[in-house]
Every structure is written in structure tokens, then in C-alpha cells.
Amino acid sequence: MVGQALFILTAGITLLMALGVVLARNLFHAALFLVGAFFGIAVLFILLEAEFLGAAQIIIYIGAIATLIVFAIMLSRHVMGKEAGAYNRNWYFALAGVVFFFLLLGWLLIKMPFNLVTAEVPADAIAQIGQGFVGHYVVPFEVASVLLLVALIGAIMLARER
Amino acid sequence: MTVPLSWYLIFATALFSIGFFGVLARRNAIAVLMGVELMLNAVNVNLVAFWRYLTPTDLSGQIFVVFVFAVAAAEAAVGLALMISIYRTRKSINVDELNELKL
Amino acid sequence: MDLRAIGESFIAWLEGLGIPQGWVLLINWILGALIILGIALLMALALIWLERKIAGRIQDRLGPNRVGPFGLIQPIADALKLLTKEDITPADADRITYNLAPAIAVFHVLMLFVVIPFADKVVGANINVGILYLMAFGALGTMAMLMAGWSSRNKYALLGGFRVVAQLFSYEIPIALVMMIPVLLVGSMNLNEIARGQGSLAGLGWYVWIMPAAFLLYFVAALAEGERAPFDLLEAESEIVAGYNIEYSAMKFAWFYLAFFLNTWILSAIATTLFLGGWQGPFVDQVPALGVVYFFLKTLIMFLAFAWVRATFPRLRIDQMMAFCWKVLVPMALALLLGSAIVVKMGTELNLPGVVTNGLMLVMNIVIVLVTLSLLGRYTRTLHETKNKRLFSPELPRL
Numbered sequence: 110m111v112g113q114a115l116f117i118l119t120a121g122i123t124l125l126m127a128l129g130v131v132l133a134r135n136l137f138h139a140a141l142f143l144v145g146a147f148f149g150i151a152v153l154f155i156l157l158e159a160e161f162l163g164a165a166q167i168i169i170y171i172g173a174i175a176t177l178i179v180f181a182i183m184l185s186r187h188v189m190g191k192e193a194g195a196y197n198r199n200w201y202f203a204l205a206g207v208v209f210f211f212l213l214l215g216w217l218l219i220k221m222p223f224n225l226v227t228a229e230v231p232a233d234a235i236a237q238i239g240q241g242f243v244g245h246y247v248v249p250f251e252v253a254s255v256l257l258l259v260a261l262i263g264a265i266m267l268a269r270e271r
Numbered sequence: 272m273t274v275p276l277s278w279y280l281i282f283a284t285a286l287f288s289i290g291f292f293g294v295l296a297r298r299n300a301i302a303v304l305m306g307v308e309l310m311l312n313a314v315n316v317n318l319v320a321f322w323r324y325l326t327p328t329d330l331s332g333q334i335f336v337v338f339v340f341a342v343a344a345a346e347a348a349v350g351l352a353l354m355i356s357i358y359r360t361r362k363s364i365n366v367d368e369l370n371e372l373k374l
Numbered sequence: 375m376d377l378r379a380i381g382e383s384f385i386a387w388l389e390g391l392g393i394p395q396g397w398v399l400l401i402n403w404i405l406g407a408l409i410i411l412g413i414a415l416l417m418a419l420a421l422i423w424l425e426r427k428i429a430g431r432i433q434d435r436l437g438p439n440r441v442g443p444f445g446l447i448q449p450i451a452d453a454l455k456l457l458t459k460e461d462i463t464p465a466d467a468d469r470i471t472y473n474l475a476p477a478i479a480v481f482h483v484l485m486l487f488v489v490i491p492f493a494d495k496v497v498g499a500n501i502n503v504g505i506l507y508l509m510a511f512g513a514l515g516t517m518a519m520l521m522a523g524w525s526s527r528n529k530y531a532l533l534g535g536f537r538v539v540a541q542l543f544s545y546e547i548p549i550a551l552v553m554m555i556p557v558l559l560v561g562s563m564n565l566n567e568i569a570r571g572q573g574s575l576a577g578l579g580w581y582v583w584i585m586p587a588a589f590l591l592y593f594v595a596a597l598a599e600g601e602r603a604p605f606d607l608l609e610a611e612s613e614i615v616a617g618y619n620i621e622y623s624a625m626k627f628a629w630f631y632l633a634f635f636l637n638t639w640i641l642s643a644i645a646t647t648l649f650l651g652g653w654q655g656p657f658v659d660q661v662p663a664l665g666v667v668y669f670f671l672k673t674l675i676m677f678l679a680f681a682w683v684r685a686t687f688p689r690l691r692i693d694q695m696m697a698f699c700w701k702v703l704v705p706m707a708l709a710l711l712l713g714s715a716i717v718v719k720m721g722t723e724l725n726l727p728g729v730v731t732n733g734l735m736l737v738m739n740i741v742i743v744l745v746t747l748s749l750l751g752r753y754t755r756t757l758h759e760t761k762n763k764r765l766f767s768p769e770l771p772r773l
Contacts, residue, residue, distance in 0.1 A: 113274055116278060124286065127289040130309060131297070131309075136299060136302060137468070139302060157320060164510045168509050168513055169340045172546070173543075174308060174343060176513075179524075180520075184358070198367075200295075204292060214284045225324055228328055230327055241330060246331075254341075256341065257344065257345055260345035
């Protein structure tokens with residue numbers, strides 16, 4: 110019961126924050142709502158007993174990505190100004206499509222049978238994640254590191270004053 | 272373990288849809304990027320939920336989430352650098368005004 | 375006398391009163407949170423007095439000496455003064471963000487107190503991702519200052535906000551890399567385990583002896599993370615008036631002030647836990663409560679070191695600050711992390727005894743410091759041959 114109540118509370122707040130991201134006319138507010146949504150998802154990870162990912166979510170999404178987004182917003186417009194015309198001409202098509210998508214996917218997911226396994230999370234979960242990175246998933250791990258390096262160099266090249 | 276898996280899946284679907292709407296409907300490129308981040312997060316919630324409910328002893332689900340983190344970070348860095356660069360030359364980052372192939 | 379025993383007997387007493395188990399747990403949690411909160415807030419008052427007194431003596435002044443004996447009640451008088459001041463919100467400010475920022479600034483520091491081990495197993499929450507948790511909530515502070523800088527609608531506040539991102543973002547990287555080195559050695563991210571791992575050899579097992587370079591690097595980066603001189607560019611009075619908190623007055627300003635002092639204390643506490651052996655000390659195995667004394671003593675020494683640096687050194691220029699991070703600290707931290715990983719792996723593969731591994735670690739640290747110093751020395755010598763003697767200027771020869 111407590112678990113369900115916690116889930117509903119967190120999920121509800123997260124969804125409201127996500128709506129705020131999409132609906133807020135002021136971009137800075139949208140970014141702050143985004144931080145709230147990321148935080149809610151971190152709490153959900155912890156409810157799912159993935160503490161490592163909960164902490165990593167806060168470090169990477171709030172500490173890095175959301176801060177970068179806020180920084181870019183501050184650099185790229187009249188910082189206090191509201192956005193004139195937040196949506197493009199086709200927003201109602203988008204809304205209809207998205208609602209249809211949600212209903213379809215939700216219906217599919219409810220209909221889909223899953224082989225649920227109830228087991229405890231291994232006590233050395235973090236160690237196993239680490240071993241996964243240097244063991245079975247070593248090639249994707251290296252590719253991800255190369256991707257980050259390329260992104261680093263690319264970002265510097267793109268944003269450099271010419 | 273009292274929360275059914277389908278709740279997480281519905282939640283992730285709703286989050287994905289909201290982010291998708293942001294990507295499709297917002298004019299500002301940074302707002303579009305925020306929509307993409309929401310969609311990636313919805314995927315992460317799904318991955319973790321499937322890991323916890325279907326294969327709790329095999330941690331591949333969590334490992335994939337870390338890869339999504341890396342991709343999201345790279346995407347945000349390059350995307351925001353692009354936007355700042357475009358803003359310098361065009362004084363606007365509304366995606367429907369960026370309809371030329373040259374800067 | 376064991377602190378845990380007190381807690382357990384308290385729980386037993388509550389259960390003896392016939393309160394259901396769930397409520398006992400809840401009461402325990404709330405009490406624990408209140409104790410940590412009370413310690414933090416009381417300590418902040420003491421630390422403010424201490425820092426002002428020390429800075430005063432270092433700078434040949436008396437420091438606070440009017441209110442109470444030795445000016446001890448000065449912080450309380452200051453708090454009362456701030457309470458009675460007018461609470462100003464700029465007309466064009468973004469109200470919600472403006473009021474939320476100081477709250478988040480204090481909240482993120484208080485959240486950090488949760489995982490600090492004050493004595494063996496005396497932790498708010500003994501979670502096994504302690505170090506990640508510290509980094510996660512440390513990153514929230516950047517957000518609070520950014521919110522304050524943006525929502526005040528003031529040019530100086532906004533400039534302060536930009537500096538916040540530039541500085542705290544950059545220095546988070548070396549600090550995170552260095553915090554990973556004790557994790558490598560212990561093989562756990564649990565802060566209590568890391569403190570316990572330094573118990574060997576009667577104090578010689580402290581990581582400050584085994585990896586002095588990592589400790590120094592942490593100290594320098596922590597100066598920047600704690601917005602302390604010589605890295606206090608976020609609120610440089612002579613450049614951007616007061617930075618992100620320029621528009622804040624009365625109690626809201628006091629909250630930022632509080633967050634600043636608590637943040638420094640937390641950085642000292644992390645240094646104590648990771649490098650100075652945490653609660654380790656003589657006779658701590660017989661009398662566990664002594665751990666609290668040792669912990670606070672070591673943290674106080676670290677705090678005084680921070681205060682000493684702040685009272686002594688002048689402020690850096692912003693380009694020097696950034697260049698120092700990216701061109702000196704980050705490569706050095708990467709080298710240290712790589713070296714430590716190799717040493718730890720060697721120790722486990724070759725079955726070396728712990729002492730040999732620690733010795734290798736020490737040698738590796740000294741070599742890295744010497745290489746860094748010689749590179750920096752060569753670089754500064756080339757400065758004398760150029761007209762423009764600004765350290766780390768882009769037009770100078772490369773390092």
C-alpha cells in the first residue's frame with residue numbers, strides 16, 4: 110500500500126512537471142520543470158531499487174544536462190522574455206497524434222503478457238554493473254566513451270567564436 | 272513490490288507522449304531538446320521497470336540505462352552548441368524559421 | 375558507550391510504551407533528521423564566529439569582540455539583525471524562482487549531511503552509493519545559484535549566474551575524479567566503509583599519507599566548489615558586486631550565507647571521511663563514541679585550513695581560474711585516477727601485501743606531483759621571456 114501511494118504521488122508529480130516542460134511559455138520555467146521531472150524519475154528509480162541509477166540520474170540529468178540547457182537559454186535569448194508563440198502551426202495535429210499514440214501504446218502494454226519474475230536484487234548490484242561495463246558490454250562501453258569524446262570536440266568546434 | 276508493472280509502463284508511455292508532443296509542437300529548438308530529454312527518460316523508466324520485474328538478477332537493463340545517459344549527455348552537448356552557434360548568426364532558434372540549408 | 379546502543383535502547387523504550395512498529399520507525403526517522411538538522415544549524419553559528427575570528431587575527435584585526443565574551447554571540451546578533459531587516463523582492467523578479475532559490479541552496483547542503491558517518495555506523499542513511507549521492511546533491515547547488523542569478527533580473531546577478539556555471543561545473547570534474555580514488559582502493563562507495571578502510575597501521579593507513587597528491591587536489595578543487603578565496607569569483611565584490619545573491623536581503627540572504635558555511639563544513643567533512651580516516655583514532659574500537667570527537671576535530675582542522683586560505687590569498691582572474699582547472703587539475707586528476715587503478719590492479723593480480731600497494735601508491739602520487747610541478751615550473755619560466763606576463767593567457771607558449 111505504501112509503495113503504491115508513493116508511486117502514485119511521485120509519478121503524478123513527475124507527469125505534472127513534464128506537462129509544465131511542454132506547456133510553460135517561459136523557457137526558463139520549462140527548464141526548471143524539467144529539473145523537477147528528472148528528480149521525480151530519480152525517485153522512481155530508487156523505488157525500483159536501482160539506487161545507483163537514481164544517483165546517476167541526478168548527477169547527469171540535473172547536474173549536467175539541465176544546467177547546460179538553462180545556460181543555453183540564458184545565452185540565447187532575452188533572458189526574462191516570454192516566448193512569443195510557443196507552438197508551431199501544426200500543434201493540434203501533434204496533439205491528436207500524440208493522444209492516439211498514447212492510447213494505442215497503453216492499450217498494447219496492458220494487453221501484453223509478461224513473464225513476471227519476483228526475485229531480490231543482488232546485493233552486489235553495483236559491482237555487477239561495473240563488471241558488465243568491462244566484461245560483456247566492453248565494446249558498447251568503449252563506443253560510448255568515443256561518442257562522448259566526439260561530442261566534446263564537436264561542441265567546442267561548433268560553439269567557438271569564428 | 273506492490274506496484275504492478277503496468278503502472279510503470281503506463282507512466283512511461285505518458286511521459287514519452289508528453290515529450291513527443293513537445294518535440295512536435297514547440298517552436299523553440301531548446302524546448303524541442305527538452306522534449307527529447309523527456310522521451311529518453313521515459314525509455315529509461317521502461318528499461319529499469321523491465322529489469323526489476325522481468326530479469327532482476329541480470330543487470331543488463333541498468334547497464335543500458337547508463338548507455339542512454341551517455342547518449343543523452345552527448346546529444347545535449349552537441350545540440351546546445353549547435354543552437355548557440357545558430358543563434359549567433361540568425362538571432363533566432365525557432366525551428367520553423369530555420370528552413371535554409373546554409374547558416 | 376556506543377551511540378548505536380543508545381538509539382536501540384530508545385527504540386526498545388518506545389516499543390515498550392506500546393507504540394506500533396511503523397510509528398516507532400517514523401518517530402526515529404524524524405528524530406534523526408531533527409538531530410542532524412540541529413547539529414548543522416548550531417554548528418553553522420559557531421563556524422561563522424570561528425571563521426571571522428580567525429580571519430581577523432590572520433589579517434591583524436581583532437575580529438568580532440563586542441557581543442558576549444570574545445564576541446561569541448555575534449552570529450546570533452547578526453541573525454537577529456538580518457531577521458529584522460526589510461525583505462525585498464525586486465519588482466520585475468520572477469517571484470517563485472526567486473523565493474525558491476535560497477531554500478534549495480540550504481536544502482541541498484542539509485541533504486549532504488545525511489550520508490556523512492560521524493562515528494562508526496552513526497550515519498543518517500548508510501547507503502551503498504554514498505559518494506555518488508554526495509556528487510548528486512552537490513550538483514543541485516549549482517541549480518540553486520543559477521535560479522537566484524536568473525530570477526533577480528539584475529545584470530550583476532546574471533553575470534554571477536554565468537560564473538557559477540563556469541566555475542562549479544568545471545571544478546566538479548576534478549573533484550569527482552579524485553573522490554573516485556578512495557573508492558578504487560576500498561572497493562565500495564559506502565562512506566562508512568571508506569572510513570573503516572583507513573584503520574590500519576595506527577593512523578598511517580589514512581589516505582592522506584597514501585595519496586597526498588589526491589588530497590591536495592581535492593583541497594584545491596574544494597576551495598573552488600565552496601566558492602572560497604582565491605576562487606570566490608562568483609561573488610567577487612570588486613567585479614560583480616555580490617554575484618548571484620546581489621538582490622537578496624534579510625532572511626533570504628541569511629539562507630545563502632548559511633548554505634555557504636555549511637557547504638564549506640561539508641567539504642571539510644568529506645575530506646575527513648575520504649582522506650583523514652573519518653572517525654578513526656586511538657581507542658575508537660573500545661569507546662566508539664570517541665569517533666564523533668575525532669571526526670569533529672579533524673573536520674574542524676580542515677575547516678580552519680579553508681579559513682586560513684581564504685584569509686590569506688588574493689582572488690584569481692576568471693580566465694586563470696578556468697585554465698587552472700582544465701589545464702592543470704583535470705589532467706592531474708585523470709593521471710592520478712589511471713595510476714591508482716593500475717596500482718590497485720597490480721596489487722590484486724600479483725597478490726602484493728597491502729603495505730606494498732600503499733607504498734606504490736605513495737610513489738605514484740609523488741611522481742605525478744613532481745611531473746606536474748616541473749611542467750608548471752618550465753611554463754612559468756617561459757613567462758619571464760615574454761612581454762605579457764599574464765599566467766595562462768592564450769597568446770603565451772603552450773604548456
